[in-house]
Amino acid sequence: MARRRYQTIRGPVTASIEERRSVFECWLRRADSEQDARAVVEEARTRHWDARHHCSAWVLGPEGDLTRSHDDGEPSGTAGAPMLEVLTHSGLSDVVAVVTRWFGGTLLGAGGLVRAYGDAVRAALAEAEPLRRELLQLGSVEVGHADAGRLEHDLRAHGVVVRDVDYASSVILHLAVPVGDLAQVSAHVARLTGGVAAFRPGATEWVDQPGR
Numbered sequence: 141m142a143r144r145r146y147q148t149i150r151g152p153v154t155a156s157i158e159e160r161r162s163v164f165e166c167w168l169r170r171a172d173s174e175q176d177a178r179a180v181v182e183e184a185r186t187r188h189w190d191a192r193h194h195c196s197a198w199v200l201g202p203e204g205d206l207t208r209s210h211d212d213g214e215p216s217g218t219a220g221a222p223m224l225e226v227l228t229h230s231g232l233s234d235v236v237a238v239v240t241r242w243f244g245g246t247l248l249g250a251g252g253l254v255r256a257y258g259d260a261v262r263a264a265l266a267e268a269e270p271l272r273r274e275l276l277q278l279g280s281v282e283v284g285h286a287d288a289g290r291l292e293h294d295l296r297a298h299g300v301v302v303r304d305v306d307y308a309s310s311v312i313l314h315l316a317v318p319v320g321d322l323a324q325v326s327a328h329v330a331r332l333t334g335g336v337a338a339f340r341p342g343a344t345e346w347v348d349q350p351g352r
Contacts, residue, residue, distance in 0.1 A: 162242065166263060168261070193213050
């Protein structure tokens with residue numbers, strides 16, 4: 141079954157670690173597409189023009205199944221892969237990590253690089269605030285003016301998001317309902333209106349939710 145909710149990060153995070161005088165700075169940013177992720181990499185490359193390596197990894201999509209990693213000149217498998225492993229194990233999606241390295245003059249070896257790049261991402265994740273995203277079913281309910289106020293109040297009281305209300309010859313309530321609650325809300329609308337009105341579904345949309 142496809143996921144109906146997942147977690148990303150609420151805002152950008154920057155964290156740094158030092159390993160034998162080499163500095164590893166991790167940018168952890170939200171990214172809704174590969175284009176967004178690549179833009180973060182290029183921003184880090186431009187901002188930190190004096191650094192040699194800007195290694196990256198990202199996890200995208202509700203299922204977290206779109207992943208990429210890049211070593212950017214470091215020995216193969218010592219940067220992007222451990223960064224991606226840390227991101228994958230975090231359970232977050234729609235995130236990109238870019239770790240910029242300033243060489244401190246001492247070679248770290250393959251094992252040292254793997255640990256350092258992974259630890260830089262862990263440091264950023266430790267400071268990140270998670271944000272829940274939920275798949276909502278958008279739709280509308282059309283009722284008469286006499287019933288509109290009572291229906292809107294009752295729906296809001298039951299946690300249904302009323303995005304907008306259009307007043308014309310009738311009243312149209314535009315709702316956003318968690319996909320898992322669709323049957324329950326539809327039945328509730330029918331019950332409140334004596335079967336006169338029905339929830340008419342439209343598109344679905346991923347929406348950031350308050351809280352965790």
